[in-house]
Amino acid sequence: QVQLQESGPGLVKPSETLSLTCTVSGGSVSPHYWTWIRRPPGKGLEWIGYIYFTGSTNYNPSLKSRVTISIDTSKNHFSLTLNSVTAADTAMYYCARGGGTPDYWGQGTPVTVSS
């Protein structure tokens, strides 16, 4: 069964860059879409964007100027980079397989933006 595991720093300073990696096991990143989603405390889920295994991407316009999703097929993982973070970026971050219908998700990793 496909399993996803998010990893990265749990604390990021304001104005700095948030970087997370999602490692996929039990399956290949090819030929799938891969998605990042987040849930700020006390709020609902927010779709961040997705990447196809070929490298093509689609981002939420609300984050588009600050977000990059990349994929490394040789390492079977994909990554999220979010620039110029503020406290509003504090959230639980999830990675998932699939584009419109993410069918396997990671357990999530908490990220706090604070000095």
Place this chain on the structure above:
Amino acid sequence: DIQMTQSPSSLSASVGDSVTVTCQARQGINNYLNWYQHKPGKAPKLLIYGASNLKTGVPSRFSGSGSGTDFTLTISTLQPEDIATYYCQQYHNLPYTFGQGTKLEIK
């Protein structure tokens, strides 16, 4: 963005009850609607895709219906392990959007 509105935001029911959660899209989304179950500390789980298709392995007490703007998730015979927050999600238009969630508790 397509706003998705779920109701109720929280729900308390007894084991064995039938439970219904509704999700309304601000504009028509055909049947491009998924339902997820999320238990604290665990990975969210896809239950239903395409409004009414049960994902393989999901208990048959879960069902989904609807098309256009109005959708429902029904749990026919509530079990203790169904305690979770349930989310709807549209994938008709980018950016994909979620409902705010329905927290289900057992009485």
